Amino acid sequence: MSALHAKLRQLRTQAGHRQVAVPLATARAGCGVATAKGHTPAGASLSPEVRRLLQRHAQLKHGPTYLASTDRRVPGIELSPGLRYTETRVDWLTPPTLIDTRFARVPPVHHQHLLHFDTETTGLAGGTGTRAFMIGAADWIDGHFRIRQLTITSMAAETAMLRTFATWIGNDSVLVSYNGKCYDAPLLATRYRLARLPNPLAGLVHIDLLHPVRRHWKGQWENCRLATAERQLLGVVREDDLPGAEAPAAWLTYLRGGSANNLRRVAAHNAQDLKSLAGVLLRMAGMAEEPSGTMPTH
C-alpha cells in the first residue's frame, strides 16, 4: 500500500496536477506532517531528484490532520444513530393570520403553512458529491416560532435525516428560503434521489426571498445577502457568528474526531438564518400594505 501510495504521489506531482481545494482550516493544520511519515519509498536508493519532488509534494498536499478532541458535545436528542434533533420555541414577531405574499407573486398564505428552511452543506461545489449535514426548518405554531434542526454526526445517518425532514412537510406547506430555489432545494432533491426516497419538496410553492430582495434593494445595499437584509430590515447584528464558508470545515472537523465547538456555532448561525427568513418575509409582506409612497422605487 505505501509503495503504491508513494508512487502515486510522485506521479501526480510530475503530471502537474493542481491541488484539490482543501478546507482552509485543514490547510492551516500540520503542513506535511501527516504525509512525511511512513511513505518514504525504498530508503537508501532514493535519488535527490525524487526526494526533492516528494518534498515539493508534501508542501502542496497533505492529508487531514485533526487533533482528537474531548469536546464532542452536539446538542439535542438522538433520534436514531448519528441523527441529532433540537427543537426550540422563541417569541419572535407576531405574524398576521394571512400573510400578504403577493410581493413574491404568491397568493396570501396562512402563516401556519409556512415552512422556513435552510441547509448547511459540505461545500459549494455542487453535483452529487455535496451533501447537507444540517437541515433547519422553522414554522409558526401556537403563536410561537418553532425552530427544529437535524444534524448528522455520521454519514450513515443521512437517510434518517432526510426521512425525518420529509415528515415535517405537508401537501399545503409553503416553503420559504433564501436562495433555496437555486441551492438548497436542488441539493436536497439530489440527496433524496441518491437515497432512493421521494423528494418531499417537489411541487410545493416556494418563496425564495433572495429574488424580491434583489428586486427592491439591488444597487442600494452593498449586496443582497441575508446578513445584509436582516441588518437593513430588522436591525439584527450577529455576534460571534461563524461565517457560512467555515461550516463545511466545522462539520468535517467533528466528523474526524475533532472539537464540536464550531459545529454548535453552525447550529446557532442556522437558527439565526431561520429567524431572519421569517423576519424578512414579514417585513416585505408588511411593506405591501403600507402606502405605495413608502415603497422603494427601484
Add this chain to the structure above:
Amino acid sequence: MNALPDRYATDELVLAAPGDGRTLAQRLAKRYAARITGAFVVSGREGSFAPLPEDLPPALAEALRSRGIEQLYSHQAQAWKATQSGAHVAIVTPTASGKSLCYTLPVIMAAMTDHAKALYLFPTKALAQDQVAELLELNNAGELGIKAFTFDGDTPGDARQAIRLHGDLVVSNPDMLHQAILPHHTKWAQFFENLRYVVIDEVHTYRGVFGSHVANVIRRLKRVCAFYGVTPQFILCSATIGNPREHAEALIEDTVTAITESGAPTGDQHVLLWNPPVVNPDLGLRASARSQTNRIARLAIKSGMKTLVFAQSRSMVEVLTKYLKDVFDRDPRKPPRIRAYRGGYLPKERRAAERAMRAGSIDGIVSTSALELGVDIGSLDVVVLNGYPGSVAATWQRFGRAGRRQQSALGVLVASSDPLDQYLVRHPEFFQGATPEHARIQPDQPLILLDHIRCAAFELPFNGDETFGTEVATPWLEVLGEEGVLHREGERWEWIADSYPAIAVSLRSVADGNFVVVDRTDGRQTIIAEVDYSAAAVTLYEGAIHMIQSTPYQVERLDWEGRKAYVTRTQVDYYTDAIDYTRLKVLDCFESFRAGAGEAHHGEVHVVRRVPGYKKIRFYSHENIGYGPVNLPDQELHTTAVWWQLHQAILDAAFEQRQQALDGFLGAANALHLVATVAVMAEARDLQKSVGSGDGAWFVSADLTGRGQLRGPDGQPSALAPQAPFTPTVYLYDAFPGGIGHSEPLFQRREDLLVQSISLIERCDCRAGCPACVGPVLAADEQAGDDPMATTPKALALRVLALLVAL
C-alpha cells in the same frame, strides 16, 4: 525559392475540364515520375444490399423510403440484426459507408416503441452537430416525433433542463459526460432510468491516453446506470483499425459482436507516395514537403477538383493556407476559396467553415487531424497529406475523405524529411501491405485510474470491496482517504471534500488547463483561440508568431499560471519555430537483461523538456533570420522507458574516440525509434527517444552536421572531462506521466528491435547515413568508403548496435 506564388499559373498539368482522380494521378505520375515512389489503386467495389428489415416499424420504413432509402447496405442489415438480438455491436467500415444508419435505426425504433432513450458520444462537438442534423432529417421526413438534442459546452443553461427531461436522444461527447452529466447524474435520473442505447462513434480515436480516460468514463457511466437499474446496450463505430473487436471490448469491458464488411459501393482510389526531389545533391537535401504539397494542391484546385490538405501542426495549417490564399484569394472582394480548419478556432468559426465546405463554395481546405473524423463537409476529389500522419490507419482515414461514388479519387502522401516519412515512402510495400495499427488503451494506468476513482466516488459512494473496472477499488480509496477527499465509515467511502473533481481531470491532456489566446490589438480584449496545455510551451512563448486563419499575431505576454497569452495583430514576413531539448534520467529499474556486451533495461525515468528559444523563419525562402530566447518553466515527466547501455571499458575498446561512440548512439537511437514506432504501432509523438548519460548529467542531440553534440543540463553545448564517467545510454520512453504501456512490449521485443534496426541501416541505400536510418549526415561523410572501420554515422551506429546484439 517560391517567391512568386503564381509562377505555376499556366502549368501544363492543369486539367482543362474538371478532372477525376485517375486523370490527375496519371498526369502527375508521368510528369514527376522521379518523385513518385509508389503508385497504387484501391479498386472500387459494387454495393452489397439487403431489403429493409421486416421488423422495422412501418413509420420508420416509410421515413426511410421518403428519404430515398429503399434498401440497406449489407452491414447496416447485419447491425440491425445484431442490435435486435441484444448484443453490444462494433461496426467497422470506411468513412461515408452509411455507418450512422446502423445505430440510428435501433435507436429510433426503441424510442418509438418503448420511449427508450439513447446517448450518443462523439469525440468532437462538430461531429455531434452533424449527427443531430442527419437524424432530424429522418425524423422530420417520417414525422416520427423523436426529440434529439445536442448537449455540449455550447448548450445554453436554460435549455439543459428540457434536454434532461425530454430528450429521447442526447448527443454529447466524452468530456461532457465526464464533467457535466455523470457528476450531476441525479438531474438526469429519468434519462438514465430509460437509457437503452449508448452509441460511441469514432472509437478508433479513443486510444492511448485519451482512450484510457474514456474507458474509465465508460466504467463510471456503467456504474451510474447500475444505480438506476439499467444495463444499456453499446453500439460502437470505428474507422479501420487492426483490432476493432478487441478495442471495442477493451473500451466497454464486455463481449462485442463486430461487423467489419462494408456493403457500401466505392469508387476507385488512386494513391501516390511522393518524395520531394533532391535539391542539393551535395547535402542530400530534399525540397520541403510543404512546397510539394502546395504545388500538388494548387494543381488540383486549378483543375477544378475539391481538395483537402492535411498538415501535421496548426502552424503548418496556417502556413499552407497562406500560400494557397496568396494564389486563389488575392481579390478580397470575392468570397474566399481557401479555408483553414483546425482545433483552436472558436466553434462559430468552425461551423461557418463546415457550412461553406458543404455548400461547395470552398475549393481548398487545409486542416489538421480535426477533419480526419466524420465531420460532414461534402464530397471531395483530392486529399494531399503534408507528411505521414503517424499511422497507417490515420493515413487511410484521411485518404478516405476523398471519393464520390461514380468517380475516382486521388490521395497523395507527401513525405517530409522526418525519418519515419522517409522510411515509409521508400518502402511502399510496407505501406501497401500493412495491417492498420492496433488501438491500445490502458485503463488501469495508475494516474488515470486514480483520477477516475476519485470522480466515481464523487458520483456514488463506494461500498465494501466494490471493483472499479477490473480492480478492487479499496487501495485507491485509501489513498484518497489519506488525501482527505474521501471519508470512510464502516464499509462505505463517501466524498467529503468541497471540490468537484471532474473539473480537475482533463480527458485529453496530461495537465489540465487550456490556454486562451487574447487579442489586445487596439485595446481589444477578445479571446480568439485556445491552445492545449501540451502545445502552449512550443507555440505561445513571448515573441511567438501565432497564426490564425493565416493572420499573424505576435505573443506579447504569456501568463503561464493564468493560462493566458496576450497577442496583437502584426505584420511580419516570418513565422517562429520553437527549439526544444529533452533530458532524461533513470529513477528505478524494474528489469535488466544482458544485451550482447551491454545491458537492456526497463524502468522508470524522469524526463525534463525545455524550450530555451525559438527560430524566426522567413516565409517562402524558409531562411533562418534570427533567434529569440524563451523563458518558461521546464516540463517534467515521470514515465517508463526501455534503455540500452554499454560500459565504458567496452566502448573504449570499440571506439577510438568518445565522440564516435556518441555519434553511434545517436544513430542507433534514430534507427531504434523508427523501428519501435512501427513495431508497437505507436503514434510517433507518444514514443520518444533520447540519448544521454543515464544520470541526467548530460545528453546528446544532433548538431547541424549530423554529429552528436554533448549538452549539459542547461541545454548549452559542453564537453566531457576526459576522466569523467562515460556511459552513453539510448532511451525509448513513453511520452505520458506514468507511461501508457508502450515500453513494456518494447522491452519484450528488445532483441527483435536491435536486429530490425541493424537490418534497416544495412539495407538503406545511403552510403554514410540518412534521415531514413541514422539521421541526417554531412556531405563530407558521404565520401567515406565502405571500409569496415569507417567512422560514418551509419558505420558507427552499426558498431553500437552490433555490441548490443546477443551473440
